Amino acid sequence: MAEIGIIGTGSMGSMLIRSFIRSGILKPEEITASNRSEEKLLRLAEETGINRAASNRITAEKSGIIFLCVLPDDTEEVITEIKDLITDEKILVSVISDVTTGKITEWTGKTAPIVRVIPSVTSHRLCGISVLSFDALPDDKDRQKIIRLFEAISKPVTVPEAEISAYSDIASSSPAFIAGIMKEFSGAAVRHYGIDQNTADMVVRETFIGTAKLIEHDYSTFESLIADVATEGGITGEGMRVIRENAGELFTAMLKETDRKHKLVSDKFR
Ligand SMILES: NC(=O)C1=CN([C@@H]2O[C@H](COP(=O)(O)OP(=O)(O)OC[C@H]3O[C@@H](n4cnc5c(N)ncnc54)[C@H](OP(=O)(O)O)[C@@H]3O)[C@@H](O)[C@H]2O)C=CC1
Ligand SMILES: O=C(O)[C@@H]1CCC=N1
Known part of the structure; x- marks a missing residue:
C-alpha cells in the first residue's frame, strides 16, 4: 500500500487517520498529515504516532494517495498549493461534499486520477457506509487499493458521481x-x-x-x-x-x- 497523506485533520481527516490505524490496514508511520492550524495536528500526531508535515506540499510529495479533507471553500487554495506535485502515479481522494471531479480537474490543470468518497462518522466504530465514486479513476488496480482502505473501516458502496449527494444524505448525514x-x-x-x-x-x-x-x-x-x-x-x-x-x-x-x-x-x- 502506498504512503497515505491527509490534508486537513478536522472531523473527517482525524476520523480517517484513527480508523485506518485502529483497523490495522495502516501503520501510523505510513500516514503523513498536514493541517492549517498546527496545534490540532500536533495533538493528533502525539496521540496516533503519524508523521506530522509542516506543509501540504510535504504531505503531497511523500504520499501516493492524497486525501483532501478540507471544507469546500478551502479546496481551491489547497489544490493550487500542491498541483505541481500531483502526477498520474498518485491518487487524489476527495472527501469534500459537492465539489465535482470536473472542478478538481480544472483546478489541478490535468486529468489526474481522482476518487470522491463520502465517509461517515460511523467508521469510528469500523462500521457504516463509505460512499465511493470512481468516475474519474479508470484503473481497476487503483480502485481496488481505495476499496481495500474503506473496507477496513466500513462497508464501501460505489455509485456514479451524479448520485453521490443522494447517498451522502442517507449514509453520511x-x-x-x-x-x-x-x-x-x-x-x-x-x-x-x-x-x-x-x-x-x-x-x-x-x-x-x-x-x-x-x-x-x-x-x-x-x-x-x-x-x-x-x-x-x-x-x-x-x-x-x-x-x-x-x-x-x-x-x-x-x-x-x-x-x-x-x-x-x-x-x-x-
Ligand atoms: N463531518 C462529516 O461527517 C463529513 C464531512 N465531509 C466533508 O469533509 C470535509 C471536511 O469536513 P470536516 O472534517 O467535518 O470539517 P472540519 O472543519 O472539521 O475540518 C476541516 C479541516 O481542514 C483544515 N484546513 C482548512 N484549510 C486548510 C489548508 N489550507 N491546509 C490544510 N488544512 C486546512 C482545517 O484546519 P483548522 O484547524 O485551521 O480549522 C480543519 O482542520 C468537508 O468538505 C465535508 O464536506 C464528508 C462526509 C462527512
Ligand atoms: O454536513 C455536511 O456538509 C457533511 C457532508 C455529509 C456529512 N457531513
Missing part, C-alpha cells in the same frame, strides 16, 4: 439525522407523559442500539421486524399508522432541503 430523531422521540415522550428526561433518553438510546443489533443479525427486512412488534389489534399498530401517514412527508421535506443545499454548494464551484 444520516448519523446526525438518526440522533436527531432519537432526541425528538424522547422529547415528545417527556412532553406528552411528563416522564423524566434522562430516563427517557436512556430508554430511547438503548432501544435504538438493540434495534440496530436486531436489524444486523436477525431481520432481513424492516417490515419483518415491524410485524413482530406490532401485535394484531395492539398499541404499536396505532403508532405505525401515524408514522406511515406522516414520516414519508417529513423525510421528503428534509431531503428537499439537503438537495437544495447540495445544489447551492455545487453551483458555487461549477
